[in-house]
Amino acid sequence: MPDIRLNKYIASSGLCSRRKADELIEQGCVSVNGKVVKELGFLVKPSDKVFVNKNLVRPAKHEYYRFYKPAGYITTCDDEKGRKTIYDLLPENLLGLKPVGRLDKDSTGLLILTNDGDLINSLTHPSVKVPKVYLVSVDSKVNRHELEQMACGIEIEPGKTAYADIQVLNMDNKKTEMQITLYQGMNRQIRKMFEYFGYEVKTLKRIQHATIRIDGLKRGEFKPIKPIQIRELKNFLNRISKK
Numbered sequence: 120m121p122d123i124r125l126n127k128y129i130a131s132s133g134l135c136s137r138r139k140a141d142e143l144i145e146q147g148c149v150s151v152n153g154k155v156v157k158e159l160g161f162l163v164k165p166s167d168k169v170f171v172n173k174n175l176v177r178p179a180k181h182e183y184y185r186f187y188k189p190a191g192y193i194t195t196c197d198d199e200k201g202r203k204t205i206y207d208l209l210p211e212n213l214l215g216l217k218p219v220g221r222l223d224k225d226s227t228g229l230l231i232l233t234n235d236g237d238l239i240n241s242l243t244h245p246s247v248k249v250p251k252v253y254l255v256s257v258d259s260k261v262n263r264h265e266l267e268q269m270a271c272g273i274e275i276e277p278g279k280t281a282y283a284d285i286q287v288l289n290m291d292n293k294k295t296e297m298q299i300t301l302y303q304g305m306n307r308q309i310r311k312m313f314e315y316f317g318y319e320v321k322t323l324k325r326i327q328h329a330t331i332r333i334d335g336l337k338r339g340e341f342k343p344i345k346p347i348q349i350r351e352l353k354n355f356l357n358r359i360s361k362k
Contacts (some may be wrong), residue, residue: 125161128169131178132232133215137289140236148172182216183344184232187336194221194230205230208339219243219328220251223307228253228325229333232341239348241356242329243287248302248359252327254288255309257318261287275311294321314333330355 129140129149147155150170151163163169169176188194192203202224206214216232219242241250272282283299299309310320317332326333330352336342
């Protein structure tokens with residue numbers, strides 16, 4: 120392994136993104152061979168030992184998985200209330216991977232799991248409008264004018280305006296089924312947008328995150344993402360980050 124910048128070394132361990140690593144370095148939380156280093160451009164040699172908050176970190180081989188989250192599980196590694204988490208469904212060798220974003224307990228669908236801190240940051244940073252696609256059904260017929268308002272943006276919380284691209288797939292007097300694309304990362308955004316107009320979301324399933332799709336997965340199932348798909352994903356993120 121050639122010499123690499125300290126922040127990239129830390130990020131490659133899966134601990135955090137490069138940006139967060141920079142913060143840790145500036146705060147004096149990082150040491151190399153027993154000496155605190157605050158130089159952001161510091162180069163790490165293969166023989167060096169790097170510690171973050173006195174814990175040894177090592178570059179990890181990056182892993183990427185697709186996971187079909189079923190309803191009833193929360194997207195976290197630990198829950199103080201004792202609720203079921205997605206990690207109850209994963210084998211031991213995947214427990215070190217982190218989900219990219221979240222799905223609430225009642226929602227289902229695609230989660231990307233990885234230890235690549237840079238990729239997690241690229242997919243979740245608010246400055247990059249990464250598309251996430253959902254299949255959503257609500258409990259009644261939706262007013263078309265309200266859908267237009269959602270596309271333009273509505274204030275779901277003080278100072279927080281949410282918007283979405285919405286395509287109606289099926290509508291009758293009892294329910295409306297839609298495909299919804301989000302470019303923001305607000306907590307429970309879709310549910311809050313429909314609650315704003317008095318509708319209740321009955322089902323919510325994520326089917327795509329950036330270029331990665333849920334196709335071929337069953338509920339609770341996980342599969343590795345192919346290297347060519349990761350290259351396509353990173354190329355896509357590079358393109359949209361420059362817009």
